[in-house]
Amino acid sequence: MFLRFAAVVLALTVVTATPAEAVPALVPAADREVVFTVDGTTTYGTLHVPAHRVGQRLRAALLLPGSGPTDRDGDQPPASRPRTLAQLAEALGGDRVATLRFDKYGTGRTGLGAYRDHPEELDHPAFVRQAGAAYEALRDQPETDPHRLLVVGHSEGAMTGLLFGGTVRPRPAGLALLQPQAIRMLDLVALQLHAQTAEATRLGQFTPEQRRAIDAAIDAAVTALREHRPVDTTDLPPVLAQLFRAFQGASARFVESDDAVYPPDTAAALRPGTRVLLTCGTNDVQIPCATTDALTAALRRAHVEGPGRVPLPGVDHLMHDADHPDTLAPAVLDALHRFTGGSRP
Structure with a gap:
């Protein structure tokens, strides 16, 4: 009896002598504003x-918007408010990925910044530098793991991510390249305009x-832009004539610098083994799946x-x-989950 009692006391002593393992406190999900400066411009995200x-250090993704005055949420107010990037942030948060999205030049709180008095000097490399600075800001946040950073770009933002990702x-x-700009800008514009002209003819x-006259005028306009000649708008409908005049106006420097990039060439700079998702929607009239063929092949050659x-x-x-006209389609969410799930340690 005494031996059994002593054994029980000893067991109790062992149990009580071992302190309970502390459970780390949980921090609830939250948003906060991040501010960084690039090329003299204060950028807000x-x-x-x-x-x-x-x-805990988390995986983290930089979200990059598409073309035009698209703000940190993926909107072009007041006309267009799809909240593309805000919805991406929500979806990635569900996979425990922190995200940073920001107001690029010409949008939101950032505005034109240092280019306010000379917007005609704003070119695509400026947007690439801004995205690179945002990546560094994300890297330096106390909650992020700098060795598990991701870049998620939509449309033109995917090309921007490719340019600085290497x-x-x-x-x-x-890198998640969502409906990416995968060919030269003016080639893509011509492709889109030819498709619109074909549909208008069908109607x-x-x-x-x-x-035939309009299609020939579109191709001639693209050639003129690339050769720095005035565009002949005689055979173009008024709306297309206005578009090509704008390409030679205040936007000329941006258009020229964007069109100079052939996205498949940028894939070579990626680190072998980089995890890459490239999506294309079968109902995407802006970025048809066939336009991503060359980029897909280049990524394969880069051994991603x-x-x-x-x-x-x-x-x-x-x-x-x-x-799902107002939210990310389930197929998009599934693709994102495959991308983030596969990058877990």
């Missing part, structure tokens, strides 16, 4: 940090002869890892489908 343990330090662990708005190209059935350029 939103950092979304999902719920995490105190002291130069920043540390290199991104992964009876142009005759076949008018269509999957998921690779993922076609999205029924998905449009804003990553919606018929059943």
